[in-house]
Amino acid sequence: xxxxxxxxxxxxxxxxxxxxxxxxxxxxxxxxxxxxxxxxxxxxxxxxxxxxxxxxxxxxxxxxxxxxxxxxxxxxxxxxxxxxxxxxxxxxxxxxxxxxxxxxxxxxxxxxxxxxxxxxxxxxxxxxxxxxxxxxxxxxxxxxxxxxxxxxxxxxxxxxxxxxxxxxxxxxxxxxxxxxxxxxxxxxxxxxxxxxxxxxxxxxxxxxxxxxxxxxxxxxxxxxxxxxxxxxxxxxxxxxxxxxxxxxxxxxxxxxxxxxxxxxxxxxxxxxxxxxxxxxxxxxxxxxxxxxxxxxxxxxxxxxxxxxxxxxxxxxxxxxxx
Amino acid sequence: xxxxxxxxxxxxxxxxxxxxxxxxxxxxxxxxxxxxxxxxxxxxxxxxxxxxxxxxxxxxxxxxxxxxxxxxxxxxxxxxxxxxxxxxxxxxxxxxxxxxxxxxxxxxxxxxxxxxxxxxxxxxxxxxxxxxxxxxxxxxxxxxxxxxxxxxxxxxxxxxxxxxxxxxxxxxxxxxxxxxxxxxxxxxxxxxxxxxxxxxxxxxxxxxxxxxxxxxxxxxxxxxxxxxxxxxxxxxxxxxxxxxxxxxxxxxxxxxxxxxxxxxxx
Numbered sequence: 001x002x003x004x005x006x007x008x009x010x011x012x013x014x015x016x017x018x019x020x021x022x023x024x025x026x027x028x029x030x031x032x033x034x035x036x037x038x039x040x041x042x043x044x045x046x047x048x049x050x051x052x053x054x055x056x057x058x059x060x061x062x063x064x065x066x067x068x069x070x071x072x073x074x075x076x077x078x079x080x081x082x083x084x085x086x087x088x089x090x091x092x093x094x095x096x097x098x099x100x101x102x103x104x105x106x107x108x109x110x111x112x113x114x115x116x117x118x119x120x121x122x123x124x125x126x127x128x129x130x131x132x133x134x135x136x137x138x139x140x141x142x143x144x145x146x147x148x149x150x151x152x153x154x155x156x157x158x159x160x161x162x163x164x165x166x167x168x169x170x171x172x173x174x175x176x177x178x179x180x181x182x183x184x185x186x187x188x189x190x191x192x193x194x195x196x197x198x199x200x201x202x203x204x205x206x207x208x209x210x211x212x213x214x215x216x217x218x219x220x221x222x223x224x225x226x227x228x229x230x231x232x233x234x235x236x237x238x239x240x241x242x243x244x245x246x247x248x249x250x251x252x253x254x255x256x257x258x259x260x261x262x263x264x265x266x267x268x269x270x271x272x273x274x275x276x277x278x279x280x281x282x283x284x285x286x287x288x289x290x291x292x293x294x295x296x297x298x299x300x301x302x303x304x305x306x307x308x309x310x311x312x313x314x315x316x317x318x319x320x321x322x
Numbered sequence: 323x324x325x326x327x328x329x330x331x332x333x334x335x336x337x338x339x340x341x342x343x344x345x346x347x348x349x350x351x352x353x354x355x356x357x358x359x360x361x362x363x364x365x366x367x368x369x370x371x372x373x374x375x376x377x378x379x380x381x382x383x384x385x386x387x388x389x390x391x392x393x394x395x396x397x398x399x400x401x402x403x404x405x406x407x408x409x410x411x412x413x414x415x416x417x418x419x420x421x422x423x424x425x426x427x428x429x430x431x432x433x434x435x436x437x438x439x440x441x442x443x444x445x446x447x448x449x450x451x452x453x454x455x456x457x458x459x460x461x462x463x464x465x466x467x468x469x470x471x472x473x474x475x476x477x478x479x480x481x482x483x484x485x486x487x488x489x490x491x492x493x494x495x496x497x498x499x500x501x502x503x504x505x506x507x508x509x510x511x512x513x514x515x516x517x518x519x520x521x522x523x524x525x526x527x528x529x530x531x532x533x534x535x536x537x538x539x540x541x542x543x544x545x546x547x548x549x550x551x552x553x554x555x556x557x558x559x560x561x562x563x564x565x566x567x568x569x570x571x572x573x574x575x576x577x578x579x580x581x582x583x584x585x586x587x588x
Contacts, residue, residue, distance in 0.1 A: 039512040039513065039514060039515075040483070040512050151375070180374040180375055180539065181374070181539070181580065181583040181584050181585070182374065182579065182580065182583045184583070184585070185583045185585070188585075207512065207513065208585065209513070209587040210584070210585025210586050210587050211585050212587075213585060213586065213587045214585045237587050247514065248513060248514060249587055251513050251514050251516070251517045252513060252542070252586075252587055253516070253517070253540070253542025253543055253545060253546045254542055254545070254586055254587075255541035255542045255544065255545045255569050255581060255584055256545075256569065256581070256586070257545070258545070258566060258570075259545070259546070262517040262520055262521045262524070262546055263517055264514055264515070264516075264517035264518045264521065265514045268482070
């Protein structure tokens with residue numbers, strides 16, 4: 001299948017040379033929900049920003065690699081072109097819905113703004129009604145102000161605005177992190193429904209492995225600016241190959257499992273300006289050998305999966321922390 | 323509370339109402355943020371209060387800290403109602419009941435070294451002279467896993483989220499409390515750091531015989547730390563009991579729904 005979004009060997013750096021995202025390749029097929037999971041500082045949000053042509057600081061820039069949307073290379077697109085693309089072909093949703101809504105405008109008007117921004121005035125009112133219906137909000141929400149809505153409703157309004165121009169791709173950066181779990185499951189179910197019914201592609205960025213498991217067919221795991229493991233979500237979570245993924249899954253606090261010991265990965269994430277020469281996880285890895293620190297391991301494909309572990313294949317699915 | 327154990331800190335049928343904005347002629351409406359809650363924490367145990375936003379769990383925490391007076395009912399410290407505490411006992415309450423918030427970084431003075439921030443409550447609450455307070459602060463930083471040689475002089479922004487949370491814990495421990503009310507202490511932390519901070523809290527509890535009241539939205543955290551749990555929904559406790567028992571076989575429909583909505587990786 002041809003991919004809708006393709007990041008190829010993407011590198012993002014700051015002007016002082018610090019590399020925040022290194023050699024990230026990922027694809028999202030039409031109608032597919034793909035997860036990008038990592039902890040703070042893993043580079044997952046920077047990867048998303050690169051895919052939106054939108055960096056939060058003028059200091060960050062795409063240093064190398066390519067961003068392609070439906071085969072078109074966006075890497076050197078001028079800002080005006082990016083503006084036309086965002087909202088129209090690429091929709092975006094972020095973590096804190098309140099900070100993306102104008103407190104002085106009713107919700108319906110803010111969904112309409114997404115149409116106005118792309119010159120669509122005619123039929124806007126009817127389209128807003130349809131959009132609110134698609135995100136499972138009653139028509140009365142259109143007249144409400146943000147403070148009259150719950151957190152979950154606000155996020156639905158923003159999803160409606162993101163979908164206004166019928167984008168092919170939705171990039172959602174921690175869309176449910178600020179919400180209660182019962183509200184979260186509703187939003188995730190909505191994203192799945194929209195993807196299935198409208199063929200919407202979704203790149204879901206989150207720190208929460210549980211959210212990924214519930215929503216995404218495929219997942220990419222990031223650590224210290226790189227993808228360390230990728231593959232089918234169910235298979236990857238059942239038998240993770242990279243010691244980092246294994247450790248991350250072990251440190252989850254599952255309310256249904258009685259457990260005496262609390263597991264955590266020893267050590268800390270290396271700072272972006274002082275990455276280890278070989279495998280970036282080697283200093284924290286119980287399975288590290290000399291070869292691990294000698295040279296940076298490539299992301300090696302293996303059947304329908306891939307991992308960046310020197311010993312990933314010899315050790316198979318053995319748990320490094322076992 | 324465990325049968326027979328004396329309650330260190332307790333809420334007895336406590337309610338707290340907040341006035342809602344209404345029209346000029348409308349009857350004044352009240353929001354029952356906490357509605358008839360009874361809960362006790364005994365020495366050395368961990369009680370979790372779990373609920374979603376708006377459940378009243380944080381308001382309950384503020385009531386137990388004495389930061390907010392109840393509209394009805396009583397908060398008891400070692401069996402004595404808070405308002406009746408004499409000056410000396412009042413001071414003892416302030417020392418013995420401490421708090422750790424979700425984002426300790428936000429409650430640290432950005433221009434003060436973390437060593438000085440930890441030393442401050444020692445000078446105020448325990449009236450220690452400056453040099454002695456600094457010495458104790460260094461020892462506390464060491465206990466929470468921040469070697470003072472490396473960390474004492476650092477400013478809050480130079481620390482990671484997990485390290486700042488350790489400073490928050492050190493600060494709460496400075497006055498040698500008996501109860502620590504921890505309001506979402508690990509919610510802002512990464513998964514891998516979360517377990518480190520929880521383990522530290524458990525270890526400090528074992529060393530000092532601390533009691534914890536853990537306010538959280540996360541049932542995974544409840545399972546990891548709590549002896550007992552109270553599930554709050556719309557201001558009321560809908561279910562409480564031994565944490566393992568409640569999580570293995572929840573009885574109340576709300577607890578069942580909350581457990582079902584918690585995403586799991588496998």
